[in-house]
Amino acid sequence: MIFRNILAIIAFFSIGAPAASAQIDLDHIKNEITKIIDYDTEIDFKNTPGFAVAIIDGDSSFVFSFGTSHPNKDIGLDAQSTFEIGSISKSFTASLITILANKNLLSFDDKVNDYFEASFKNPRLAELTINDLLTHYSGLPKLPKYIGSKQKDPQNPYADYTKVDLLDFYKSFIPDDKKEFVYSHVNYGLLELIIENVTSVDYEEALNTYLLNPLDLTNTFVQKTEHNESKITFGFDRAGRQTKNWDFASFAASEGIKSNLTDLVKFARVHLGNANSDLTEILSINHDPEVKTHYNDRIYAGKGWHIFDQKKNFNIITHSGKTYGHRAYISFIKETETAVIILSNSSVGTEDLGLLILRMINDNWKRKT
Numbered sequence: 001m002i003f004r005n006i007l008a009i010i011a012f013f014s015i016g017a018p019a020a021s022a023q024i025d026l027d028h029i030k031n032e033i034t035k036i037i038d039y040d041t042e043i044d045f046k047n048t049p050g051f052a053v054a055i056i057d058g059d060s061s062f063v064f065s066f067g068t069s070h071p072n073k074d075i076g077l078d079a080q081s082t083f084e085i086g087s088i089s090k091s092f093t094a095s096l097i098t099i100l101a102n103k104n105l106l107s108f109d110d111k112v113n114d115y116f117e118a119s120f121k122n123p124r125l126a127e128l129t130i131n132d133l134l135t136h137y138s139g140l141p142k143l144p145k146y147i148g149s150k151q152k153d154p155q156n157p158y159a160d161y162t163k164v165d166l167l168d169f170y171k172s173f174i175p176d177d178k179k180e181f182v183y184s185h186v187n188y189g190l191l192e193l194i195i196e197n198v199t200s201v202d203y204e205e206a207l208n209t210y211l212l213n214p215l216d217l218t219n220t221f222v223q224k225t226e227h228n229e230s231k232i233t234f235g236f237d238r239a240g241r242q243t244k245n246w247d248f249a250s251f252a253a254s255e256g257i258k259s260n261l262t263d264l265v266k267f268a269r270v271h272l273g274n275a276n277s278d279l280t281e282i283l284s285i286n287h288d289p290e291v292k293t294h295y296n297d298r299i300y301a302g303k304g305w306h307i308f309d310q311k312k313n314f315n316i317i318t319h320s321g322k323t324y325g326h327r328a329y330i331s332f333i334k335e336t337e338t339a340v341i342i343l344s345n346s347s348v349g350t351e352d353l354g355l356l357i358l359r360m361i362n363d364n365w366k367r368k369t
Helices: 026-040 086-102 130-134 163-172 185-199 203-212 261-272 279-287 353-361
Strands: 011-014 050-057 060-067 299-301 306-308 316-322 327-333 338-344
Touching (some): 050 353, 086 130, 086 261, 086 279, 163 185
Antiparallel strands (some): 011 060, 050 338, 299 306
């Protein structure tokens, strides 16, 4: 039984009045998550050594651990375990762009070409805006053509693709006549260059100055150092082989952030609206559904988020991410002040567990407040 692989609750913390924490029965949640894993998912601890789950309900936050940090070691995961969060980096980058727009350092309607030197401008993309990049409405592909030819290490896809390489691709790109949603890492690679242009510092320093430091996200970083690389949880591929952590010569704003549940809970709270932060109102614009996606007719792209329109029920705002050895998931409902975050040390991931937990804590979507 999968249940035997599940560790006990490893952390529990609550913010606010005691009455708020009493709203949730921890044993009940643990039992319900266990049922979901056993009956509603295909999670196999042979393929996914472990994962950590954070639940937010109003002022209360709860962290649970399942499995281990390594298939051959009986060491659990906790709220401090650091993971590569992959494309959830885009939600951070979009938040940073919105903050810069609020400070009048840029505008969503600015033309992308205006931020590049003359030798890198693309006249065929003269009408392309920053907002097009944010909402994946640029027409640019998921990845640059021939990016693989630059790759020296098969386990490190972005380590050798430079920002000049990205600009060379951009200037020569020929768009299709048809403009539609295309989920694109290129979009956020270009946003990284724009951020560096307007702030005159590299992406990570800008991220720290305008977003991470104000929110006290002290466990979130981009570039590995000797100190912080040791914090990153081991990752494993589909064959169970340990993977390398990714390096970034470009695309850090798309795929490059590392974080843990402690920081991601803080980040989610700002977007939920219960973090007592001035950034909450500023960032609320990022949750508006702007572009219909090709996933289905109820999923829209916002600025750095996907918005699931549940029609009669509240919208779900979500994003996921993956690298060769990690998977990450975050989703929340603003009206009920609920969120679920999952960090996994396997590329196999945790299937639909996050959405199923969010449905559970929202009483099968019947919860109103």
